[in-house]
Amino acid sequence: MVFSNSCKQCTVRAQALCGVLADEQLAPLASCGVQRSLARGEMLVRAGDISSLCANIQQGLMKISHINPAGQEVIVGLLWAGDFVGTPFSGGQSLPAAHDIVALTPVTLCQFPQGRVERTMTDHPAMERALLSRTLAELGAVRSRLSRLARATALARVAGFIVESADRCATDDDGDTITTIELPLSRGDMADLLGLTIETVSRQMTRLKNAGVIGLPGGRRVAIHDPDALAEAAEELA
Amino acid sequence: MVFSNSCKQCTVRAQALCGVLADEQLAPLASCGVQRSLARGEMLVRAGDISSLCANIQQGLMKISHINPAGQEVIVGLLWAGDFVGTPFSGGQSLPAAHDIVALTPVTLCQFPQGRVERTMTDHPAMERALLSRTLAELGAVRSRLSRLARATALARVAGFIVESADRCATDDDGDTITTIELPLSRGDMADLLGLTIETVSRQMTRLKNAGVIGLPGGRRVAIHDPDALAEAAEELA
DNA sequence: CGGAAAGTTGAATGAGCTCAAATGGCGTGG
DNA sequence: CCACGCCATTTGAGCTCATTCAACTTTCCG
Numbered sequence: 001m002v003f004s005n006s007c008k009q010c011t012v013r014a015q016a017l018c019g020v021l022a023d024e025q026l027a028p029l030a031s032c033g034v035q036r037s038l039a040r041g042e043m044l045v046r047a048g049d050i051s052s053l054c055a056n057i058q059q060g061l062m063k064i065s066h067i068n069p070a071g072q073e074v075i076v077g078l079l080w081a082g083d084f085v086g087t088p089f090s091g092g093q094s095l096p097a098a099h100d101i102v103a104l105t106p107v108t109l110c111q112f113p114q115g116r117v118e119r120t121m122t123d124h125p126a127m128e129r130a131l132l133s134r135t136l137a138e139l140g141a142v143r144s145r146l147s148r149l150a151r152a153t154a155l156a157r158v159a160g161f162i163v164e165s166a167d168r169c170a171t172d173d174d175g176d177t178i179t180t181i182e183l184p185l186s187r188g189d190m191a192d193l194l195g196l197t198i199e200t201v202s203r204q205m206t207r208l209k210n211a212g213v214i215g216l217p218g219g220r221r222v223a224i225h226d227p228d229a230l231a232e233a234a235e236e237l238a
Numbered sequence: 239m240v241f242s243n244s245c246k247q248c249t250v251r252a253q254a255l256c257g258v259l260a261d262e263q264l265a266p267l268a269s270c271g272v273q274r275s276l277a278r279g280e281m282l283v284r285a286g287d288i289s290s291l292c293a294n295i296q297q298g299l300m301k302i303s304h305i306n307p308a309g310q311e312v313i314v315g316l317l318w319a320g321d322f323v324g325t326p327f328s329g330g331q332s333l334p335a336a337h338d339i340v341a342l343t344p345v346t347l348c349q350f351p352q353g354r355v356e357r358t359m360t361d362h363p364a365m366e367r368a369l370l371s372r373t374l375a376e377l378g379a380v381r382s383r384l385s386r387l388a389r390a391t392a393l394a395r396v397a398g399f400i401v402e403s404a405d406r407c408a409t410d411d412d413g414d415t416i417t418t419i420e421l422p423l424s425r426g427d428m429a430d431l432l433g434l435t436i437e438t439v440s441r442q443m444t445r446l447k448n449a450g451v452i453g454l455p456g457g458r459r460v461a462i463h464d465p466d467a468l469a470e471a472a473e474e475l476a
Numbered sequence: 477c478g479g480a481a482a483g484t485t486g487a488a489t490g491a492g493c494t495c496a497a498a499t500g501g502c503g504t505g506g
Numbered sequence: 507c508c509a510c511g512c513c514a515t516t517t518g519a520g521c522t523c524a525t526t527c528a529a530c531t532t533t534c535c536g
Contacts, residue, residue: 066385069473074385087374089367098378125363129327132370135377136325140336142380147304147312149387150433154524187483195388200524202484219533235307392492425515438492440516456501 029120033110038103044085045101052114054086060107061184064099065192075193077142080168088131089118105184149195157194158204159233162214162222183220208233271348276341282323283339290352292324298345299422302337303430313431315380318406326369327356343422387433395432396442397471400452400460421458446471
């Protein structure tokens with residue numbers, strides 16, 4: 001249902017199709033995309049919906065989350081700018097969505113009619129193949145997160161998340177000695193993502209700060225003073 | 239890389255193709271499948287391998303596992319009879335495998351030349367679409383496991399695993415009042431799968447036994463005395 | 477400003493881990 | 507057939523790390 005994309009700032013075309021198709025082949029699809037905006041906190045898909053949504057995230061960050069019987073929210077994945085969301089084909093039975101999808105920041109996305117995407121895939125098998133390939137890669141990525149959640153300590157989870165965010169959010173000022181990023185998630189969201197409590201997340205952040213590994217200049221900003229130590233902390237295990 | 243299949247005892251054809259193709263379309267593929275056996279513990283794929291493996295599991299159970307830097311093994315998924323394993327196309331760049339794949343029981347599988355599978359997919363888009371659909375479903379399933387690992391108590395993890403195994407291994411004697419299954423995993427494998435220690439798994443099994451929910455008649459057998467209580471325990475959270 | 481939400485810090489509790497020893501099942505060899 | 511040894515599993519005791527509950531501080535917006 002979701003496809004990760006490693007490229008940072010690319011057009012809708014490149015995102016959806018991984019560059020396998022020429023521009024003229026995409027024209028019919030690109031021409032029918034509708035731009036849409038979501039406010040922070042707005043829900044795009046509700047678990048249980050029978051939705052034929054099919055879109056590309058252009059800006060912002062969304063969460064894929066699940067609320068368990070005890071009322072706790074678990075974030076099972078994030079969708080960054082460039083990621084694809086939705087079901088690209090009707091596939092006979094339209095299954096209800098398994099998870100909520102909610103905007104964590106203001107989001108802009110480009111929405112397509114499902115039928116049109118499906119037809120484009122049928123006309124251009126390379127696109128479908130690319131989508132399959134990307135989905136397989138995403139599956140591997142989720143499995144890796146699974147192995148971290150299974151065993152890693154609270155410190156390693158938090159450090160790992162900062163490293164990952166730094167990779168994703170990498171600003172252009174790479175000449176600087178110190179990288180500062182703006183975490184896109186609240187402490188509460190981080191806790192839901194990492195399977196911890198808000199307090200524990202906060203404590204580990206403080207711990208990293210006191211160790212001189214990161215700085216917390218205020219807001220949700222994080223200054224990475226010692227990337228190596230941070231990466232090492234992310235590998236540490238129970 | 240892996241596709242789950244809910245059907246229990248089906249032929250290679252039905253498994254790989256979800257019944258979307260007629261038999262005669264499959265003949266070229268079916269005719270070049272090679273049967274292969276693996277002993278318990280034998281490794282099919284090693285993490286880092288550049289493998290073009292492409293096969294269907296006919297009998298037995300395999301684990302997809304990852305050994306973390308601390309030397310702990312984490313099982314990120316199981317492959318049951320009927321599941322598909324491997325990369326069905328070369329996709330330009332052959333990525334090295336991210337995980338080990340090892341037989342937990344004696345396994346028989348039907349292996350295909352990758353190129354032939356790829357060609358069959360190209361000739362029959364319905365097959366590729368089915369594969370994509372199945373992969374998306376698998377992605378959802380892994381996400382659900384993720385949410386369980388993130389928050390559930392040890393008891394809930396163990397109970398959940400027993401429920402899942404019971405669904406998978408359901409023997410034909412469904413007329414019986416009490417269902418007994420043979421767990422396909424050792425305590426150690428269960429621990430690796432659930433992100434617990436051997437001792438904790440054992441303790442929770444004992445706890446369920448003492449509560450009268452299950453019986454442990456010996457070996458790896460589990461008698462399910464109270465399915466409802468077991469399901470309830472599986473939902474319980476931290 | 478002022479109120480609410482978000483984040484930090486502290487103390488006590490408890491679930492699961494570690495280390496260690498006992499028990500049970502099972503195949504081998506006498 | 508029984509004794510032995512090996513391996514998986516169970517059980518026990520103490521400890522650690524993350525959670526819980528609670529108070530406090532900071533930041534964000536109206």
